[in-house]
Amino acid sequence: MTNPKLDNLNALSQQQYLEQLQHICSSQRWQQLMLKQRPIRSMQQFKQVAEDAFKQLNEADWLEAFAGHPMIGDMSSLQKKYSQAKHLSQAEQAQVAEAQQDTLQQLLDLNHAYLERYGFIFIICASGKPAEVILQALQQRYGQSREQELSTAAEQQQQISFLRMENLF
Template identity: 35%
Template sequence: MTSTSPLPGLARFNALEESAARAALHEACASTTWAGHLLAARPYATAEDLYATSDAAMVHLTAADLDEAMAGHPPIGRPRPGDPASAREQRGMAGASETLRAQMLELNLAYQERFGHVFLICATGRTGEQMRDAVRERLGNPPEREREIVRAELGKINRIRLARLVGDDRDDREGRPTP
């Protein structure tokens, strides 16, 4: 008997035509270089292999690659309309007071002025207050330190998004899919 049911997530991802796989990866992370690393390593035997390849690719992203990736992220408190991923990830701001929203807007602008890019944090599981406190704290970082924090936060976000892509959405709040 032949099954017409869709392939499980990882098998489906492995079987995608390159252009479709590239588009799916672009939804997870806007870095062309990162996506190229992940495409080159297909097929993946396990989801953990996919996550490990993502982590390794993150280490090699240049400043320009990180800028490209960050350009794909909306500011905290302002998810893109019609983008369920950013709305889900920023759920901690959904019920935020007007005061907290105003604080985040002001802090986002100050951060962008200081570092030249959007404030990036793995917002999954964080409250609006936690995100506000994080941006306040990180505003004092030297640019080099902040760039490495951004790299780590982006890696967490990528893991969560990859887990959803392959149907392994049992992620924890640190961006690592649970075994």
């Protein structure tokens, strides 16, 4: 049985295909690795190809992927960065948007400290998580080494990307 959404994705021009992948993960290397595997015949194959591509990323690729995310809790950044695809990130951070101002301020303040310490923004699969849970995770992860945190953020990036793939299809 064919998947009409996959068929449509495979029928896109190379540039249009890359634009769709951009909504999943902003690492250009990941996108190029995915592009090389066209056509994709099933969602299972799409996920496997994505997983294999993630395994080939280096630190610079991960940092590029992280840079494609708005800072959690910074709703103005979220709106500016994702005006065209804002439904994805806003849906992912919906629980955060409903948080108390004090919690949002703590998230924002600690996010800035995190960025200064690690050199990239805090990445977490925020889907369905209230701001208080995200703040707690941020507080716990803030003590990790940069190497540990880069690895944890990469795992979270993959979770976010897989959720976005499911939403795409």
